[in-house]
Amino acid sequence: MGRVAVVGVGHSRFGRRTDVNVAELAFESIKQAVEDSGADRRQIGTVVVGSAGGWYEESLPAVIINEYAGFDSVGTMRVEAACASGSAAVRAAANSIASGETDVAMAVGVEKMTEVDTLTSVELIGRAGSYTWEFENYGMTFPAYYALYAVSHMSRFGTTEEDMSRVAVKAHHYGSLNPLAQFQKEITLEKALGSQMVSWPLKLYDACPLSDGSAAVVLASEEAAKKLTDTPVWIKGTGYSSDSANLSRRDDYVGLRASVDASRRAYGASKVTPDMVDVATCHDCFTIAELMAYEDLGFCKKGEGAKMIRDGETELGGRIPVNLDGGLKAKGHPIGATGVSMTVEITKQLRNEAGKHQAPIKNGIGLVHNVGGTGHYAYVTVLSRD
Amino acid sequence: MGRVAVVGVGHSRFGRRTDVNVAELAFESIKQAVEDSGADRRQIGTVVVGSAGGWYEESLPAVIINEYAGFDSVGTMRVEAACASGSAAVRAAANSIASGETDVAMAVGVEKMTEVDTLTSVELIGRAGSYTWEFENYGMTFPAYYALYAVSHMSRFGTTEEDMSRVAVKAHHYGSLNPLAQFQKEITLEKALGSQMVSWPLKLYDACPLSDGSAAVVLASEEAAKKLTDTPVWIKGTGYSSDSANLSRRDDYVGLRASVDASRRAYGASKVTPDMVDVATCHDCFTIAELMAYEDLGFCKKGEGAKMIRDGETELGGRIPVNLDGGLKAKGHPIGATGVSMTVEITKQLRNEAGKHQAPIKNGIGLVHNVGGTGHYAYVTVLSRD
Amino acid sequence: MQAKEDPALHSRRSLTLRFDIPTSKTKEFWEALKQGRFVTTRCAKCGHVSFPPQSDCPKCMGGEFSWTDLGPDAKVVTFTHVQITPASFVDNDPYIIAICEFAGGPKVLAWLEGVDLPKVKPGMPVKVAARASAEGNPYYVFVPA
Amino acid sequence: MQAKEDPALHSRRSLTLRFDIPTSKTKEFWEALKQGRFVTTRCAKCGHVSFPPQSDCPKCMGGEFSWTDLGPDAKVVTFTHVQITPASFVDNDPYIIAICEFAGGPKVLAWLEGVDLPKVKPGMPVKVAARASAEGNPYYVFVPA
Numbered sequence A, B: 001m002g003r004v005a006v007v008g009v010g011h012s013r014f015g016r017r018t019d020v021n022v023a024e025l026a027f028e029s030i031k032q033a034v035e036d037s038g039a040d041r042r043q044i045g046t047v048v049v050g051s052a053g054g055w056y057e058e059s060l061p062a063v064i065i066n067e068y069a070g071f072d073s074v075g076t077m078r079v080e081a082a083c084a085s086g087s088a089a090v091r092a093a094a095n096s097i098a099s100g101e102t103d104v105a106m107a108v109g110v111e112k113m114t115e116v117d118t119l120t121s122v123e124l125i126g127r128a129g130s131y132t133w134e135f136e137n138y139g140m141t142f143p144a145y146y147a148l149y150a151v152s153h154m155s156r157f158g159t160t161e162e163d164m165s166r167v168a169v170k171a172h173h174y175g176s177l178n179p180l181a182q183f184q185k186e187i188t189l190e191k192a193l194g195s196q197m198v199s200w201p202l203k204l205y206d207a208c209p210l211s212d213g214s215a216a217v218v219l220a221s222e223e224a225a226k227k228l229t230d231t232p233v234w235i236k237g238t239g240y241s242s243d244s245a246n247l248s249r250r251d252d253y254v255g256l257r258a259s260v261d262a263s264r265r266a267y268g269a270s271k272v273t274p275d276m277v278d279v280a281t282c283h284d285c286f287t288i289a290e291l292m293a294y295e296d297l298g299f300c301k302k303g304e305g306a307k308m309i310r311d312g313e314t315e316l317g318g319r320i321p322v323n324l325d326g327g328l329k330a331k332g333h334p335i336g337a338t339g340v341s342m343t344v345e346i347t348k349q350l351r352n353e354a355g356k357h358q359a360p361i362k363n364g365i366g367l368v369h370n371v372g373g374t375g376h377y378a379y380v381t382v383l384s385r386d
Numbered sequence C, D: 001m002q003a004k005e006d007p008a009l010h011s012r013r014s015l016t017l018r019f020d021i022p023t024s025k026t027k028e029f030w031e032a033l034k035q036g037r038f039v040t041t042r043c044a045k046c047g048h049v050s051f052p053p054q055s056d057c058p059k060c061m062g063g064e065f066s067w068t069d070l071g072p073d074a075k076v077v078t079f080t081h082v083q084i085t086p087a088s089f090v091d092n093d094p095y096i097i098a099i100c101e102f103a104g105g106p107k108v109l110a111w112l113e114g115v116d117l118p119k120v121k122p123g124m125p126v127k128v129a130a131r132a133s134a135e136g137n138p139y140y141v142f143v144p145a
């Protein structure tokens, strides 16, 4: 497999973006990414759009976005891997290069989730499991999915509601340092703990918001990357996995098997171990998800996620800083955009361009962990300065 | 790029399949494809599912299908390129091999379109263009999209309603030879010409039906293919293109620019010329679409599509036999399945396993032409016996 | 064909989607339309005229633009008469959809009103006209010139 | 945050989806349930027991199977109490969802009824019980054993 590099990044402001439609929103990131890459737009042979869809009026988002951005006659498709759709887009765009189809490709992630009312959003996400067996009669919701894991994790390892709220406090702290984040205000532990119960034991501040947003990356082959930039960030290794649609078929509820498998494959492909990771984004759609991710990705042993957050090990200055952009929790989680947004964040970190939330880079290695649904999908990508 | 071969094929019966849900329907093809390939299921490192979605209850079809078929922890995603979603799945699975991710991959195409009423289906397809500018106020439909092309083609080249009906008669004839086709009865020219007007000048018999169906292919790297089978069918070259979402932005309405671009790229990549093609599937969602495809793919000059059908050049025994499986028109068009179904058909033709509708194979070359929407996407794949 | 009597779960949940589509970037278009003018965007950098209007240029990616008048005169490029309508248009009579081209400018898709199907031909002169839906939403149609 | 007064097109078209989901392959499950029995599929070739029931074996791809009784005794593995419900469940009071495991067999997700949240614990013994919706659709819940 030829090496593939990230050579350009773009990122919209996340939040309730009632000022733009889906194509206008995607364009914000596309323009930045193209300009950042220095590539001529006509070099881009493939545009892959990651979007779960359903939340907004356009059912062929790839086509609408390409028309708006002037990508005439480009090879294109949309990919969906639930909340990991963005990572699936990065994967497909990278494979388009590694297979020799094109030298330069773009992955665009976008979602526009605020054009429907909140309970319709709850419905759309709740249906994304096993509709027939777990939604039709039981009304599963996204918080309910993760609450089933939280209860099991609490019962088995003594993780507490306070531990989960600590993840929210951390997220909002870093969100306050990211001008593109949906929430830019710090919160207290008391505020998080006292917030509205959504699906016991998960509260409003355990959950990421509904968001509009986009992100884009331009990828290039080794030869093209070296012509375009002095600061390529290489896709060093990737791993993908999946698990059952029915939650009832999972082995247990204290971690996501798909995350474990995907990370082991990514570590193997990149010859990297967790202790070499300078900075990571972990999929924190709920606070419990971040704690499980620490464990599933091998940042700590199973059951010790809560200890990591209590000890500040995933803070800036800690052993493995996680979600310094605010994470899904504070930056926002426009479903299809998230995986691309994570790739943008880690690329900026490895380029030392992350501004107020820059991590110290020692080994030149960052990790993107992006989950679809409740571990229905997992995508892990190891990025590297060399 | 390493060579990739089709080593196993599977195909469900197409039609109104009220006997199976989406996962059960997909499994029919998956099981056949795996058995046909001779691969151990655990060799399959990636499963890509092509499905437009929206028509059936499950919003994460890839996950539901993998769970049902027992693909635990496989790397997976769904791809969408409207009615070319199946070809996009074949492309993504092939790229997964060519990039070195895996040696064996599967592409599954599936749609389940009869779980909603017909006018809701008309709505779902009509929305798949530019919702804001062409649907919200004007109620575009799929037949209307192609009727705009038909009127222009008739006006410019003298193509007639009778010419279009001839395509339907041909399709139903070959459908009668395909036990998996939705329609297996021949029709007369009079019946086609006299059928209900849908969107003038297109009538019921100018249109493909709403269908349920699935198809699957197992793909392998050169090394893996040679171990698995004596009759690999190689993906010799592929081309992809796209065009505007808004029909108003198209240059003209007598052909699909995306088909022209995609076929030129596929011919270039495979070093094949149209006269070398032994057998082809062309995207005949409407009869006018097949006539335009003859021209856009270079089987004849622009404007001479009607002459080709009149002269029988695309019949079995003609210069380039097209849609010997009945095409979308008679075999049926379960959106996400179609591109994979076409790949199955051409693979069988090149293996001389197409039964009653087998074409004579001289050069060992077949072509798959799959359009998404009204030329919003086009995918062309050249397959070869060597 | 399957028997119609195959058992099925008739879902008791419906999913209803209705979108609020942001129009901040095109509000000048909709406001001009209410006043009977048909305008679109012209890129300040490369001069490209887009329809639909868009505040970012698809040719040069520039973000500076002005609004330019298009109408009202155009001619029919192609057309159809929709007799089977989508679920959300079931209360409509069959309608003619036409793509019409403005002089030296872009093409636009809309209903063609005030003419019977047999009289419509490619090349037919038309003009664009403003309409409002029962809900008060502005839209536009073509009518014979 | 954007101003709420950003202009928007409030679409006048809604898309309503409601599905007829084929159950031919699981009709024995739903019919047994109506008679108060909780059954699922066991592969004739490899013996694998699936839940949800499926007529093709996910382990060996075999197509021969028999129906086997599961219930009624199970125990709670994990649970939650849903307080913000989806649009199509707005008429429901908050509900407890539990994943429960049958002795030596598969796990099943359903509502847990007849017990207050503070009394629910992992390991709690429950039994499965048949219910019918107002529309007559059969479903199942867990209740304290």
Ligand SMILES: [Zn+2]
Pocket: C043, C044, C045, C046, C047, C048, C057, C058, C059, C060, C061, C062
């Ligand atoms: Zn310009």
Ligand SMILES: [Zn+2]
Pocket: D043, D044, D045, D046, D047, D048, D057, D058, D059, D060, D061, D062
């Ligand atoms: Zn078995």
